[in-house]
Amino acid sequence: MTVLSEAGSAPTHGGRRAIRRSPYPGWFFLPAALIYGVLFLAPTFASLYFSLTRWTLFNSTFIGLDNFAQFFREPFLVQGLVNTVLYAAITSGLKVVLGMLLALLLTSAIMGRGYLRSVVFFPVLVSTVGVGITFTVLMHPTQGMINETLALFGIKGPGWLVDPRLALFSVALVDVWKGVGLATVIYIAGIVAIPKDYYEAARIDGATRWQNFLYVTLPLSRPATATVIILSFIGGLRTFDLIWAMTRGGPGFASDTIASVIYKQYQAGFYGLSTAGNVVLFVLIGILVVPLTMFLNRKQGHE
């Protein structure tokens, strides 16, 4: 036993030279690097060039910044840009607030806690397209269950998905319905990790439940808040499948986002313009998410 442990500790002191080959070979990176490099990184870099061209997949003509100019000139493309940011802001905002509230509820001594956690989380695992189709039916302006229920109380429900002013918000609500479970479990993990001593100290100081929340839970679950915001904000900016399943960007272009514009331009054969959409989305994520991440993860202590 002693011999073994002595032998085992030798390399740590003796340095690398004792072993001729590293036990952590560089070629372990190779399969992953090859797949990731060829299928993700290469197209990403290629997109920077192709976004500056008129492109048929077989040949491309360099046209400078024309695609981008078009992106910021055509009203429906601009609306897609605005919608994307709006959608990301609404969904991440609602997920933070509702996720926090649900997590507070589900970490308290409440009846049926296990059931509630499951029921809130399950939609996360269900097919987005399935959820989209289901809610499209439920939100039907005249026959849909939501408006029929509202009618029972004498409320005339709005045209959730057919009203151009509402369509994007309706899809965002469904996104929150589907995604709030993930926000909730992230918050639960964050709240459970807060040491009990803090609450103990707060109790001795005579803190109320509200003060407990405001001065202990909220600041100490900040990493969870950062995660939820960043995750759902990126998800919101990239969103495609739910919008496509529910409105196809309609009515008109009222609920188009950049991702749905990319798909539409691709279908129409405007490959250069579609790729420019991709680059716009990279840039948007870069200028919004990077500062957001830095702001949320900045050193604490001055709150």
Next chain:
Amino acid sequence: MKSRPSIFLGIIAILVSALVFLVPFAFIILTAFKNKQQATLLDFSWPDGFHLWSNIVEVVTTRNWMMVTAFINSTILTVASVTLLVVFAAMVGFVLARRKTRWNGLIEFLILAGLMIPPAVVPTIWLLQGIGLFGKLHGLVLIEVAYGLPFSIILYRAFIATIPRELDEAAIIDGARPFDVFFRIILPLLWPVTVTNIVVQSVGVFNDFTNPLYYLPGNANATVQLTLYNFQSQFNTSYNLLFTNILLITIPPLLVFLFFNRHIVAGMTAGAVKG
């Protein structure tokens, strides 16, 4: 004394959650049981008769048993891509956690970029066509691997950092080759995080709609998510069939949820908090 408000609050929470989260699922199930006429009403009513079986038969046999092809395709896609993901991500996570070189910063940057940046669609199609993988199931497998790697690597790296280095060193002293150290000693120890990876990534790949839509066009290649999309126009008036379809493709995630709920939650929160 203290438990009384919680019971009251609990009952309210259960009722509200049932209304918000269970009613949509109940609606799917009820509609899948109905015949065409009753389903068209789109209401929340008890089915007139038991039509689930005939609905299933019709959904499955439509368009030359497309549903069966789709389930086979989705199964192959999920199993193949998750297997590759697990092995390749664990290898990267292992070396990344153990060996500190000047490349680590760059590698970590690329991983984070992969989590944030959406893939450039048309250039990827162009590239896939160039190497003959466009519209091929194995091409899509590699795509799913490429897009899933960053998340899996982060999960593995965090877990491997908790496994003592002395273990690898002892094995090396005993004469094991690096290959054996990893595949015979480390990889088995990673089982908990491997299960998490398998579960989270399988659900993701199985539910993936966007990538098959772009990279795997054509009815012969349909995955289950695309059947829903294809049937959406065809079943426009047959809501019973549309919802039977939704019900069928919800069963696999439901089974995963019932058996692996804990792993999913653990994986999604761990990956999220560290990412």
